[in-house]
Amino acid sequence: MKKESNGISPNVDSTRMAGQLANLLKERGGERHIVVLQDFPDPDAISCGFAYRCIAAQWGIECDLVYGGRISHQENIAMVNLLNITVTLCELEEIPPDRYQGSVFVDGQGTTSCLVDRLERARVPVLIVVDHHAQQDRLQPLFADIRPSVGACASIFVEYLCDGLLPLVSKTEHRNLATALMHGIISETGALIEAQAQDFTAAAYLQPFCDRELLNEILHQQRSQKVMEVIRVALENRVIRSGYCISGVGYLRAADRDALPQAADFLLTEEMVHTAIVFGIVLGDREEEIHGSLRTTKLTVSPDQFLKESLGKMVGGSHYGGGKARAGGFEIPLGFLSGHDDPDLAKLKWDTFNAKIQKKFFTKIGAEDE
């Protein structure tokens, strides 16, 4: 086993993965790839996309980091701006078939992106999937590295870096990359509390290259007034039963969607509360949807299972929600009921969905009539 200069020894298995990935990149040299991030990219996904772009550039591969929804969390906006990471919102209904020679999925397996169908219609081959969520079978990539045991997907990319795919040196781009990956690991693992051994190993490798001042600046963005307002409403509307705190916040703009997980994080800080769920109707570009966020500190609550069992499936067979350790989310399209209404009808619509969703969760918990 070879020893890196900083004392981190890569494991044999990951060295093999890095080798396979390098072979694939060599074959695909000079191409243009689309790196698909989830619709609402988080720091883990953004840093992985950035890492892939830097790695692939060595084989003359150009990459667009693309998402289909929105980047709304103040920390994520600060991250892409301060670390100079270009990410692109895909607004095209159809992706021109000759634009990309391959797609790459990081921190997801195609189930959290609205771009998958569009890429399939454009016949863009799926090249690579690197993820740390449970195995899903939506895509058939040429190269897959799926490791649910790792806390952050960013840690898998750090392994590739130190296994020789792109040894970091002291230059601005690498400083930004190391800082992005460190932010990805920290935010994905609840400030390292949920981190696994691989995540600490990765963080140790990044440490000499990471810019602490920049990281500090990213982590201490102040909340917008809108986010504060959503948190206030969430606090006011909350209902607590058996340790579950559930709150509907009504209508909110797509730009403020990220207020939902932030409100859930905040509600989770109350005494006796172990699980917080906050949801609202988000006015998207085309359609209204219910968006919700779940946060839990209880080991016996699996967000994925809880949301799937509480909310069930839509007509097409896919679930309304899912999650990972400690966190989850859900989206319910309003379909025919979507669209601007007069205030009375809008209120009626919200009241109905609010009551229905609360009932589903409280039934699941067995606390309907408290």
Ligand SMILES: [Mn+2]
């Ligand atoms: Mn992740």
